[in-house]
Structures are given as structure tokens and as C-alpha cells.
Amino acid sequence: MFLIHCPICNEPRSEDEFHCAGEGHIQRPLDPMATSDKEWGDYLFFRSNPRGTYRELWQHTIGCRKYFYIKRNTETYQIYKTYKLDDKSERVALDKEHSNKNKFGDLL
Amino acid sequence: MYNCYQQTPSDLSIKKQLSMYHISTEIKASNAHYLLEEVEYGHLNIRVGRENRCFTQALHDVTGLQLPKTSLQVVQNDEFRLYWISPDEFLLLVAVGREFEIEKKIRANIKNTDSANHYAILNVSSAQAFLKLSGSRAQSIIKKSTAYDIHPSNLPVGKAVTTTFAKTQVILCRTKEKDLNTTSNSEEYSIIVRRSFSDYVWRWIVDAGKRE
């Protein structure tokens, strides 16, 4: 049973107050109707499911009801940090991760 | 632009039934070790961003209260109690029967009538039950019901948390600390639960109160 620090309530709470909404930082295409079936399928169905560091979107459902991100390890279940949706510093870190990923192309 | 109206009949002889009506016409349960009561208040749900000065000023004008400064905080004065629920949601408790008057007053005090002035007020007095639990077993009853740590260091008076309780969702609050000078069990908690769940929670508490 996880102990999750809600960045909005600013204290740790038991996992049963939360609801996981899947992988985080997935952007809805700005013009869905302009996407190809493949692009739309990627957005809708495909998730990275890595072994190791993963960012997920969670809601403090039985609590403040706000959504936030969890950066955690899928192997050890360690939670590195939780942060609010508008956390700018994480945005930078994330862009860096993405650009690294792109270097290796589809291998990752 | 918003629909706001009196929800209580002008004819005061019209019978009102609180949440616990499902159980019995009594709104108390107890044994030698605990006391559980339903207490009636007017409940106003307020949605507003802290940056909305115009609204917070109106709220202050009417109630004398500022929005809680930190998360999970409860602020109160003699007439009103205001709970932090989320960064843009607060619960205002007022005396029974004053909810419509207060809602109207706050709305009237808002100077900026531009539609971009974003807030919401909602009378939810029928939607939730306010339960008061006290006695020597109050602590163990709550520990059997929620995984939240209710130790005074974690849940002091003046803090309210929305958490799981008997598989449902409640707003849990310590309302009185244990008085070390008296041997009597002066500890007291409040539990605000949604009406449809209140019967279940009530029965759960009564059951938990049967044993230490």
C-alpha cells in the first residue's frame, strides 16, 4: 500500500484515497480531426510502460480531488516525487528526457 | 446569472427530516464509552480561487472570515466556521436557517458583476450530515474506520481532512482536545458525511463502539 504525498494537501496519505489515471504528460492533439488513425491510436491507446522511472497522473479522489503527477519507479515502487500539474521545473526535466529519447529513435 | 433561491419552506411548521431519519427519529446513539450525535447546521459550498479579491472581500464583509491560509485549515469565529477542502473549494457552516440569507448577502456584496468574475456558491445543507463523536472510545472507533493518523500531532484542533472512513468519504476534524486536567473523556471529533452514506457510517460507528 503506497503512501503518497499529495502536493496540494501537502501531506502523505494512504493509497486508498487516490485514483491512478494512467501515464502522465500525454497531450491531447490540438486538432483531433486532423490526426491520422495512427496518430490518434498512439494518443489514445499506446503507453510507454517502462521498467524503471515512470510519470503517472493521479487524482486525490478522496481528498482535495485535484490531479497531480507522480514520478516513481515501477520496479522498486519508490516514489521520487509528486508535483502539481503546473510545476514548471518538472516540465524542463521532462523535455530533457524526451529529447534524449528521441536521439535513440524507436529503439526505446 | 446564477440560480440561487430559498431552499427552506417559509412555513416553519413543515416537518424537516435530517439524515439520520433512516435509522430512527432519534439523532443520538451512545453507550457508556461514546456519544454520537447528528448536529444541524447550514452548509454552503464555496468554489473560488484565492486570487479573487473581490469575492474574498465580500466573504469577509459578511462573515468576518478570511479564507484559510494553508491547506487543511479550519478558521472560525462565533458565528461561522470555514473549512479548507481544496485550493478552490471551501465549506462554510452557518447557523441553521441562515444559509439562504448568508448566500444572498455574499452574492450582493460582490462588487464586480462581470461574468468573468469566477466563483460558485451552493447550498448543500440537505446533502451532508454533521456528526459529533465523543467519549473514551471515540479514538478507537475512528482508528477502526480510517487509515488517517489521528494522533494530536497529526490532527490537531483546527485542521480538517477529507479522507476515507468506513469505506466512504468524510471530512474528519478534531473539535476538542483531550483535557489532561480532567479524567473525563473530553476528546471530541466531527465527521461530515454525505447524506446517502450517513446511515451506513452511523451503523458502522455504533458497531465499532460496542468493543474497545
Place this chain on the structure above:
Amino acid sequence: MKQINRVRQNRSSKDFACSRIDFSQPIHFSFNGKEYTGVLGDTIASALLANGIDVVGRSFKYGRPRGIVTAGSDEPNAILQLGNCEATQVPNVRATQQLIFEGLECHSTSGWPSTRFHLMGIFGALFARFLPPGFYYKTFMAPAKWWKYYEKWIRKGAGLGRSPNRADEDIYEVINQHADVLIVGAGAAGLSAALGASRMGARVILADEQNEFGGSLLSSNIKINDRCTRDWIDAVVAELINYESQGQLLLLKHATVNGYHDHNFLTIHERCTDHLKDKAAQNEVRQRYHRVRAKQVILATGALERPLVFANNDLPGCMLASAISTYINRYQVIPGNTLVVMTANDSGYIAAIDWHNAGRRVAAVVDTRKSHASELSKQVKALGITIIYQSAVIEARRKRLNSRVCSAVIMSMDSTGDAVKGVKKLFCVTL
């Protein structure tokens, strides 16, 4: 039946200063339908051993008779079915953990049709060669549709108890706890850690699966501050109770920390009335399940003794050395007449000394190591006990199919412990 293996109660109490049983309170219970008497403080295992019961169950695959091996929750053989009526049936109870209470009824779970006469036992003796590992996978795989017939027969033959077929009327509760420090095990280490943390003002939970605090100190004759271990335990517990009364500490007995889950979430299974009665009173909690969130956890769980693997090591009468010390010191039960100890470290010597001091014969201590002169071995020699170095018991023997161990075959070993040479035979009843 008389408690033939009980050390006589009029022995001077100072030899058994740590004994935790009360002779003034006899307790009657039944095992496999037969009445026995133990005393207050006995576990089922210690009471059965006191009554000279060797066979408590049958083995799973070969149906071999099995006796009590340990004195704790690690017991593999003495797994019993408890309960006086259908609604109170509890399977999978370890006789070494369950205290006896007046009117307790228990049964072996792995003895069908009975512990003494066992169909599988005969089957096992005859066909054991044909039951290799993976036997179930290999033999019963095909044809698949026969599985439903195999399964019935295998399950009946095996059996580790059955679930009750009436609803349990007792009350069980789940409760949430929070602690700065959760300490698992209340032996010398756990008690000391609890005291250290409590004096620092931390919120502490101390849980131990036994019926009293002290852990292995309860079975030990060692002296602390020149006094028996009991005095030290009592002093520590007295201080801890003081913290408990202030609400800073929670002491849990009969409480096994069973699961250690993510983010320091642990579960404790507390058996509140199981040691007192078959059925809890109305509005009394029988068992409590504590869901604990701890900031820090200290494991003071002690160590388990590892048995040595040798031929026929499963015969009733073969026990762990630590269990022997426990039964003698804590329960005043000597499970046999003559003892052979095999050991690869010094702890076996303590069992030999305890056995000797309890007034029964130690045939020999067989040490797999080379000759050495540790303090304990000197003590053992001083008591006139033979020590055989660089040797091992390679096989235990019995007289009849269902009898307990009667002799040990001892051979000396080469220096690596890989091979044996020479044979020597010793008679004993407990190994």
C-alpha cells in the same frame, strides 16, 4: 495419561527460574479425541511432549509419522485442526504456538484415516521410490480429464486441515495504527530497541508473536546482572508499560507481524482470545488485524535454527537443539530419556547441558567440526558427556514403522565434510 516427561514439580524452583508454567493450574484438553492434562502456560506441543506423545501427524507425500521438531512458529509438522464445533474450526494451527486452555479440542490434520494407521504411510513406504520430485506434474498431467479423480484422492491423502462449513460467529476487527518506530519481536533486542526509542519520545509499537515478551531469553539459563533473565525482562517491560499508559507505546502479544508491504505498511495479526477459549464472548474481539504505517521499522526477529539434513531426520524424536532447551527451561518438559546432539556450532552444547541438568542422560555430542576447546565444550566435558569431533549422525533408525527414533548411526567425516568413513551406533530416543 500421566505427564511422563514433565520434570517433577517439586524440584527446586531455582533450576527453572525462567519456567513460565504454573503447576497449580492443570488444564485438560483433547488431542485426536483423547483426553490429556497439561498445565497453565503450556503450548499444545509442550503438553503433548510432556505426555509422551511422539507422533503428531503424517507426512504429506509419503505418509511418514512425524513428531514435533521446533518450539515456535517455524514448526513444519505439528500443524493441527482446532475447534470444538463446526463454526469454530480453525485449520493450520501450529501446536508449538497455540496455548492450551480448558476444553481445547485439536486433531492432527495430516493423518487420514488416523495418525496411527495411515493408508498413505503404507503406500508411501511401498512406493516411495516412485514418487520423485515433480511427481504431481509428471504423473497426473495426462489425461487431463482424470484430474478430477486424482485431485480428490490426493487432497484427501494430503490434507493440511479443512475449512469450517459453518459461519464463524466470532468478531474480528481491523484497526489502523501509526508509529514512528515499529519493532518486530520482543526478545532481548526488541525490548532494548523499544526502550531506546521510547525514551527518545517516539511513538512505538512493539509486537511479538509469543504469549509473553522475552523471546529466546525465556528459554535460556543465562544470567543477567547475576540474576535470571526473567528479572531483566520484567524490569524492561515495567518501564515499557509506563510508556504505554501515556499512550506513546503499544505493546502487542500474540501478535505476528505477517506482512511487510510497500512504503513501510505492515500488517499484524493479533490473536486476542485464541489462547483462552474456543469462542470469544459476545462483543469481544477474537482476532485483530492491525494495519500499521510506520516511519521506521526495526526487525528484532531473532534467528531460526537450521536443522542438519541426514537420513531419516524426520523420525519423531529428532528435534532442533534450541527447541530442546526451550522445552526444558521454559516448560519443564524433557522430550525423551537419552539424547544425542549433533551440531556444527556451539549452540548444540547448551542443549546438552540443559538436558543433563534436567536429570536425564546425554549419550554424546557429535560435532561436525574438528576438535576444539571452547568454553562450552569444556563445560560439557566437565559434566562427563562424551564429545565426538569431526563426525556426524548420518542416519537415524527406528524399530518399527510407527515408532520414534531409537538409535543414531555415527560416522566420522573427512575435513571438507563431503564424505564419511567408519560406522558407530549409539542408542538414544531423542536426537
Place this chain on the structure above:
Amino acid sequence: MLHLSCHTGGRPIWSDALCAFLADDFNKEMQCVGAANGQYALDKIIEESVIAGINAAKLSGNENHDFSSNVNKELDILKPKVETYLASKAQAIFHIPHAKATFMAPKQFVDFQLDVTAAGIELAVAEGFESIEHVKRYTALGFGTDQGKISNINGMAIVAKKLKQSIAETGTTIFRPNYTPVTFDAIAGRNVNSFFDVERYTPLHREHIKLGALFEDVGQWKRPWYYPDDNETMNEAVARECLAVRSGVGLLDASTLGKIDIQGKDAREFLNRVYTNAWSKLPVGRCRYGLMCGEDGMVFDDGVTACLAENHFIMTTTTGGAAHVYQWLEIWHQTEWPELDVYFTTVTDQWATMTISGPKARFLLAKMTDIDLNPESFKFMDWREADVVGVPSRIFRISFTGEQSYEINVPANYAVVVWEKLLEYGQEFELTPYGTGTMHVLRAEKGFIIVGQDTDGSVTPADLNMGWAVAKNKPFSFIGQRGMNREDCLREDRKQLVGLKTKHPNQVLPEGAQIILQPNQPIPMKMVGHVTSSYFSAALGHSIAMAVVKNGINKLGDSVYLPLDNGETVEANICSPIFYDPEGAKQNV
């Protein structure tokens, strides 16, 4: 004893010096002391443990506290004098060889509980099982209720020896919870019998009990199912209740429907994005039915939303879908469109909803309120504020039965008063309370769907023949628009919602029955759909069913066949799912 340290993923580490496994430092919030840490000398154990206790207290935030030893000074319990023996080194021996080869010698048991022998383990290794985890599973080593407490290490040692590698290389199997068996009762605690699941009650629950209602579980709610008279069966009661609604007036407790209050200047825009239809022009005082889809284009909820004021709406959801819809609105608002000014608040519990339905509904309501009920001014799909027997209410003129119908919403605290008065004034019109059993039949007669019964997460609005509820020209690409325009969603032969009429009018098809086109096919038959809802309609005098059938909308009038589990095959005709009053005349009057 390392079981607990393994439960969260720690791996034991072998210590040659101690001939034992010790815990690793996987978990930073955990430490081992005493014998569990390989320490056997009593004085050292006490010293080490006290320090560990102090450290743990500090690490958990008690660093400012002074270590006080004011208690029990007379006996220095933390620094005791202990008699100790200098122990000689132990030998790492596990398996005592026999004069004969292992497999010929008498059995050498490793796991007593599951009869695993040394010979067995050696054989397993010889057969090629080299990983200790595989050996464990193959031989069942440590599988018993004792979970290998005394057997596992010996088993590993034998494997290591046979493979000529060290114990450290062989490693251990991993212990998992629980350490000892736990009774199910203890885990369940008080979550048994009437506490097994949460039960939600409407404010009128006790009134239903007084009327002898039987209850149905809908989500966690207890809803009145039907109100049997005397010895009536369910079918008889439902038939009576149905006829009462169609010919007079019925009363339903609809309080369980989810209600979400929506306020803010962007409320309309938000509704445009989450519903498939258009909301920009809904005037104050009017209601509209809406379909909600997932991004995949599949229907997941429906309901009526009313415009209370220009920036203020109240949305109703299905009873079971309320929590999900609420989460759905929040996630879109918070993560994708935080710039929209809108607030959502659940008000399901605030309002008790009593629906009066039937040709005499207006006559009844007229006795209880002063507002103008003239159908010209209070039209179908209008809502009004009103005092009903003195209680402030919102009345929605919407219909789930196809009859003239008013949903009276009152604050829950006053629900009983209004209910009692309804029953009192209703006597004159033979007002009949009805439950969910009857509600299902009445709505099926009208072809109204129940999301989750007639849909299953693979049904688009087009499949329901509800294309009229999908706006074609909304500027913002609403949720589900892209999904329902995928190639696969535009296929003609998708399963589509239709009605079924059996050849024999009294035959009620079982829900879930499969549909085939040719009755005499070999098994496996080619199934083209299944029945989603099926009842006997007392008002029509024959059975009715709703079903999804491949390309069904183009097959109206065709015969299909339904092989039942009793071996019988039933013939039915595909028809429109609207069986009763297809023009909708009755609900408009």
C-alpha cells in the same frame, strides 16, 4: 529471520562469517538488530538494539528529545552485566552425507511439510533445474504453510553443492507475505454481513419500507425494485405497476440519479466539449438530453441537463455512473482546459427526486402547487421553480416512461413531507408507487436505452441510431468525435440497436441470448448479436426486447433466430426499438 525484509523486494545476502543470510539495505527505513542481524552475544545485542531504537526515533522526527534514563535507575537495564562465552566458529554444513549415495540412502528430509528430500533436490538439479526459484517450484520446497522457514537454506545449500557453486551465487528464494497463516476473518474484520459493502439510502428509504418495497442494488444504492401487494409475484407486481402508469399515474423515487451542479461563464462551452450534442443555445428554463462518449467514441453515460441560469446548469447522470462522470469532468477541466471558468459540485445528495408519471400526472401536481401547469406554458423539456405543498422545489418536465411526467426535486430534508402529501393527494388518482422493475419495462417500451445494459463500451451513438444527438458542426472537437469517425466505427455491419418481437407474443427472451440468421447451422454457429433488454409488456400485451444485431438498422422486418440453452430455437422479427407511442404524442400532452 529475514522473511519480512524480503516482502517489499529486499534480497538476502549470504555471510560466510556467520554461515547465514542477512538482510540487504534495500529499505532505508528498516534495520535489523540482534540475532536477525547476526549478533548472538547478549550484551552486544542489547547495546546495538538500544542504539538502533534511538536512531530510529531520531530518523522519525524525534531528534530534539533528550534520551532520558530516569526510570529504573536501580537496575541498569541497558548496560547489564552478562555472562558470555567466547564461541568457536561454526561450520557451514547443511547436508550430512550418507555412506550410500544420496538417492540410495534412507530419506534425508529437507522440507518436512512437503516431503522434499535431499535426493529429490539433487534429482531436480540433475534434470536441469538450476535456478533456485525453479527448483523450489519443481520440488515444492518451502511451499507449505511454514513457507520454508527451516528448509529453504538447506535446500539452497544442496543445490549449491550439486552445482559446485557458492551459496551466495545460488541465492535464496524470496519470501512473500504472509509470515504465518492469517485467518480470512481477521483480514475481513467487520466488513461482513450488513457491513460487507457500503449501502446508500435515499431520503425516502423508510417510506419505501413502510410500503413493503423490495430493494434492488444499483451501484451501492438500495433502490425500490417493486412494491408487491399481498402475495403478488414480481411479474404480477410489475405488470400492475406498469398499467397504473400507462392509465393513471405512478410515483418513482429517482433520487439516486447523479446530479452535478455546474457554474461559471464557460459552462456552456464545457458542455459542448463533453457532450456529443450542442449546448450553446439552450435557453434558461429548458432541459436537454445528452450523450457522453469516451475519446474512443463509445457511449459511457447519458442524462438530462437543465439550464438553471445563463451560467448555471445542473447535469444528471446515470445512478451507477455518477462518480465516474464527476471524475471525468474534473480530469478534463484540470488537465486539458484549465482556462475554462467552470466549477463542478456534486449535489446528488442534496435533492430528493420524485417522479410522477402517467396521463393523470398533471391533475395530481395541480393539487399541490400554484404554478401554471398549462402545457402551452410549461412544455415538455421545460423546468420550473415551484412551491410544492409549501416546499421549494424544481420541477423538470422530462420523461423516461413516455408518459406525461414531472420530476419533482426538493431539498432532501423535506423529501418525506412531499412524499407523504403525494400519496395523500394521489389517492384520488389511484397513485401507484413503482420501482426499478417497472421503470425498466416502461422505458424499454419506449426504446430508451440504459447505458451499461443496452451498451457495453463498444457502442457508438450511431450504433444506437442516435445520430440526432451528435452535433456535426460544433467548432471544438468534442470528446469522442475523432473516435467515432475511425474507419472501424463507420462500418455498416457494426452491431446496432434494434427491437425484437418474438413470433409467439408470450415468449420472453432471456437477456444475453445470442442471435443467429440461419436456424439450422452446424456448431459453432455464426452469431450476429445478442439480446440486451427483454420484458413482457403488460400495456402492449406481448413481449418486447432490445438487441444489438450486425447491420440491424438495415434489417428491419427480417427474421432472426435465438438458440436457447434448453435446446429450443426461437424465431423473432427485427423491428424498431420504440414499441409504444412511436410519435411521442403522450409525453408532450
